[in-house]
Amino acid sequence: MSVRHALLALLSEGPKYGLQLRQEFETRTGEVWPLNVGQVYSTLQRLERDGLVAAEGEAEEGPQRNFRITDTGAAELAEWLRTPPDLSSPPRDELVIKVLVAARLPGVDVRDVVQVHRRHLVELMQQWTRIKDLSATDDVALALVVDAELFRLDGLIRWLDTADGRLKRAAIEPPAAAPAAPLPKLPRRVGARR
Amino acid sequence: MTTLELRQVSKTYGDGASEVHALRDLDLRVDAGELVAVMGPSGSGKSTLLTIAGTLEDPTSGDVLIDGQLLSVMSRNDRARLRRRSIGFVFQDFNLLAGLTAEENVSLPLELDGQPLKAARAAAHDALEHLGLADRATRFPDELSGGERQRVAIARAVVGDRHLLLADEPSGALDSVNGEAVMRLIRAACQRGVAGVIVTHDAQLASWADRVVFLRDGRVVDQTAPPPPPESLLLSDPAR
Secondary structure, X not given: OOHHHXXXXXXOOOOEEHXXXXXXXXXXXXXXXXXXXXXXXXXXXXXXXXXXXXXEOOOOOOOOOEEEEOHHHHHHHHHHHHOOOOOOOOOOOHHHHHHXXXXXXXXXXXXXXXXXXXXXXXXXXXXXXXXXXXXXXXOHHHHHHHHHHHHHHHHHHHHHHHXXXXXXXXXXXXXXXXXXXXXXXXXXXXXXXX | OEEEEEEEEEEEEOOHHHOEEEEXXXXXXXXXXXXXXXXXXXXXXXHHHHHHHOOOOOOOEEEEEEOOEEHHHOOHHHHHHHXXXXXXXXXXXXXXXXXXXXXXXXXXXXXXXXXXXXXXXXXXXXXXXXXXXXXXXXXXXXXXXXXXXXXXXHHHHHOOOOOEEEEEOOOXXXXXXXXXXXXXXXXXXXXOOOEEEEEEOOHHHHOOOOEEEEEEOOXXXXXXXXXXXXXXXXXXXXXX
């Protein structure tokens, strides 16, 4: 999450004080991303140094300073909104590694390992769903944040379900000794995050 | 109070080489006010569990109790009456009768049970009102949206004194937002004391339940722990 761009977005509505920025940031993100006030001021300092925001008036350093977004800041914000985030997969997904290891280790029931992780993910989803259930139905920001988390966890569960099905089938019909054709060589670092 | 209890329930179809064990020694208790989701892949026994819990099929062995009453010692008529009065079903494709209005669909099970028409219609109207459909009472199913049809189906499942709701993939072909609305309504019904069982392979639906039971090859292999308070996820780690 880019605190930098979130603060620019809030300032694009009009000049604001540091404390006000912190409070609005938390409200707008469904209070799922807490932000300490030190982070707000250090980010504001960097934004000011880079010419993306400017202090209003002649106030001294501190909470009395009111900040506004500059034209450069507005251009930076517009650019950021349309720049795709880095969605390439992490080089090593721990859940995938655990299931791969479990599938090879003798004496380990890989389907039990899959179930342990499935249950844990469902329990997390139950907690997020409870938050959505208890929140006001008009709190769209919170619903969006919770939905994103639910879809991410749901994706992992679907992967586990698919893995479970594949492992079951592989146990019933062990693969032939030699693969029919050599696999095409994939570049090692494909999709890896730099 | 326990509304539904399955004790060591097994169900076998066919015999000899073609024998299929749909359920094996399954234990499940669902209390009044509790919503339980049963998750499992196709062929894990989810639908069989629902038909047996709904008294539509008998187990090969084991006991089914509804409101503490043992089904195996009840006459066919008594069981049919229990099913009409206590159990409501919600299906994936709604299963509303096209020739009846929303209110008539909801009151039908009460009328079939011999309740006076006026009382049945009043109860149906109440159930529709709880689901925010009072103004749709006189519409026919084809005049309703998919989400509204499923709400009518839920109203029918909980109308009158019905207090065991059994749902098979209740959000069916609805989109996520409508599916969520369906689960909110089922949860609300449970908060009014209905015991609910939904079977689904969809973790997002299942996550609305108080407890999720995992089925594999006809057996309960796992279930979720009672959830910690929701605050534990909020404002936890600023770095996440």
